[in-house]
Amino acid sequence: MTMFSELATKIEQRNARIGVVGLGYVGLPLAAHAGKRGFQVIGLDTSPGKVETINRGESDVDDVPSEVIAHLRESGHFEATTDVRRLRACDVVIICVPTPLNKTRDPDMSYVERAADDIARTLRTAQLIVLESTTWPGTTEEIILPRLEATGLKVGEDFFLAFSPERIDPGQTSSKGYTVDNVPKVVGGVTPACVEIASAFYSHITSQVVPVSSPRVAELTKLFENVFRNVNIALVNELALLCDRMGISVWEVIDAAATKPFGFMKFAPGPGWGGHCIPIDPFYLTWKAHEFGFNTRFTELAGEINVQMPRHVRELTIRALNQHSKALRGSHVLLLGVAYKPNVADYREAPVFKIMELLEEDGARITSVDPHVAEFQAHDGQTYVTTPLSDDLLQSADCAIIVTNHDGFDYQHIVANSQAIVDTRNATRDVREGREKIISL
Ligand SMILES: NC(=O)c1ccc[n+]([C@@H]2O[C@H](COP(=O)([O-])OP(=O)(O)OC[C@H]3O[C@@H](n4cnc5c(N)ncnc54)[C@H](O)[C@@H]3O)[C@@H](O)[C@H]2O)c1
Structure with missing residues (x-):
């Protein structure tokens, strides 16, 4: 059995264990949604306070009611941890860490770099890694890929790597009816096998997956969506x-x-x-x-x-x-x-x-x-x-x-x-x- 078919079978049967790195406005709704769809989810966060809150069955994110977290905790579908070693047990690892600006208003990639280093330390065969943080075109292939391939494992054969931007609209999900499952998800893989396996995973999470030819296209798509809003807000x-x-x-x-x-x-x-x-x-x-x-x-x-x-x-x-x-x-x-x-x-x-x-x-x-x-x-x-x-x-x-x-x-x-x-x-x-x-x- 190839690494691809091993992972594809786990995803198909929803036996794949999902790791979500960063449990904020983006990561927590995604983790909760994957748990609701029957996946086992491990949420990793560097904040011990956040991990404790979640493990108590409480939510600190507007769009995720505490009852949902409490229910997932009771059913055993969701657990939060600060222990990065737990990522090795995950078949799909999704990175949702912050991408702020530094003091000189340049991209601060330190959170993404740290997450990539943690994932590289626990990387094994038949894992899918997806970056969801908003970032400049090229990040997945220039920052994440070299760190993962430095382990000796080969992308597209041993493990799979993709970018898929988050499109949530915090606070508006209930009023406008847009949720993780009904907003189309753009996916760009480093290789054709990467986009195929990432699309297969997201098709369990959302009703429409939009595959594109590369992570760079997916990364630029997200920035274009936000620049479009920025320019139109300025115009008005x-x-x-x-x-x-x-x-x-x-x-x-x-x-x-x-x-x-x-x-x-x-x-x-x-x-x-x-x-x-x-x-x-x-x-x-x-x-x-x-x-x-x-x-x-x-x-x-x-x-x-x-x-x-x-x-x-x-x-x-x-x-x-x-x-x-x-x-x-x-x-x-x-x-x-x-x-x-x-x-x-x-x-x-x-x-x-x-x-x-x-x-x-x-x-x-x-x-x-x-x-x-x-x-x-x-x-x-x-x-x-x-x-x-x-x-x-x-x-x-x-x-x-x-x-x-x-x-x-x-x-x-x-x-x-x-x-x-x-x-x-x-x-x-x-x-x-x-x-x-x-x-x-
Ligand atoms: N908030 C939004 O509306 C929104 C929408 C679309 C995309 N995004 C993008 O998604 C990404 C995450 O944004 P957010 O709003 O969820 O951020 P956030 O600050 O709400 O949450 C990030 C979480 O990641 C944790 N974290 C930081 N470094 C970590 C690491 N190395 N390992 C594990 N956990 C770590 C933090 O403790 C925090 O809980 C950003 O790139 C953002 O631009 C945000």
């Missing part, structure tokens, strides 16, 4: 800045344009980009493009526009206070929402940090409110605590800024009880009373 943010000067509601323009049934896709302006993907992934492409003597100008221009938005929010706040003959200095400003998008607790790279910095620079006193976030940490390690929303708080603040349009906020009530409001998300679109208090982006 630029339109918002122009509309502000022209005295036209950008929201009305977007809604009207969105009635065109073809050739238009709706994007919303906002207080600035946020999250782990849109502000970071374009730099991965830009960095790699430089190796080819190429400047990704659209991507860089989009970044320039998107980073301006918190400054525009400050301008709108000054305008809102001015209507009440107040200055920013000494004013009490309420930030409604810390998370970078609605209905999640994720505040990574959220625009709230820059907005806070700018308002504080001008002497404002800030209180932040977020029903999903109890406390949050800035890059410099400073921890901020959020305050529960109350009528007293709304009434005492000189201005409230809607930074995140969480569904849990009662916008009618917020408008009724606030002195002045800056709405950066058009969250108050249906509020009829008190509109004179609102300044919209």
Whole structure:
């Protein structure tokens, strides 16, 4: 029996043991989903606290209910560990570790490198290794492959290697109905056998697998998807800045344009980009493009526009206070929402940090409110605590800024009880009373 057929049979019978390296926003939903499909899953994470939480049957990721983890723990389908040696027992190993930027805003590949080194130490025949972390085109073949082949095992014969990008939309899975099983999965293998076996595995996890000719194509596909969002967000943010000067509601323009049934896709302006993907992934492409003597100008221009938005929010706040003959200095400003998008607790790279910095620079006193976030940490390690929303708080603040349009906020009530409001998300679109208090982006 070849290594290929040995592994293919295990996958076909769902006897394959799955190892997921990195149990965060991407890894935990994937591990839970594989467990629900009947695979035995071992989750590896460097954080002992996370491993303990999961093994207690609890989840710390919005889209994975604790009941699901508890059920998988009881049925024996899922176990978390910090012990990398356990990877040797896994037939399929999926890497879901972070790919952030370093201090000079270049790709920080240290997490991927460490995961690849751990996997190389435990590599054996008939294993499939898949990288899911978002990264520059070439990572799988330039960073992972040499480490694995240094063991003496041969890719495509002894073991198999592929890249398959994650496409989850954290916090939106239940509202929009997109889950791991109904979003098509792009797969690129280092050899034809690699793409075939990886596609066979993912066909047990998701309803549609899209094989492509190489890992580089799959890696670039993911970056292109995120750059596409980045550029379109910048375009609509630029339109918002122009509309502000022209005295036209950008929201009305977007809604009207969105009635065109073809050739238009709706994007919303906002207080600035946020999250782990849109502000970071374009730099991965830009960095790699430089190796080819190429400047990704659209991507860089989009970044320039998107980073301006918190400054525009400050301008709108000054305008809102001015209507009440107040200055920013000494004013009490309420930030409604810390998370970078609605209905999640994720505040990574959220625009709230820059907005806070700018308002504080001008002497404002800030209180932040977020029903999903109890406390949050800035890059410099400073921890901020959020305050529960109350009528007293709304009434005492000189201005409230809607930074995140969480569904849990009662916008009618917020408008009724606030002195002045800056709405950066058009969250108050249906509020009829008190509109004179609102300044919209
Ligand atoms: N969050 C998203 O919406 C999203 C969507 C698509 C793709 N991605 C990509 O997926 C990757 C993971 O992102 P995430 O949001 O899940 O990150 P995360 O920070 O939520 O989780 C990563 C986990 O990996 C663990 N970890 C780090 N190094 C490790 C190692 N060597 N071995 C084992 N565990 C390790 C960390 O402790 C953490 O629990 C990134 O490349 C990201 O760009 C994220």
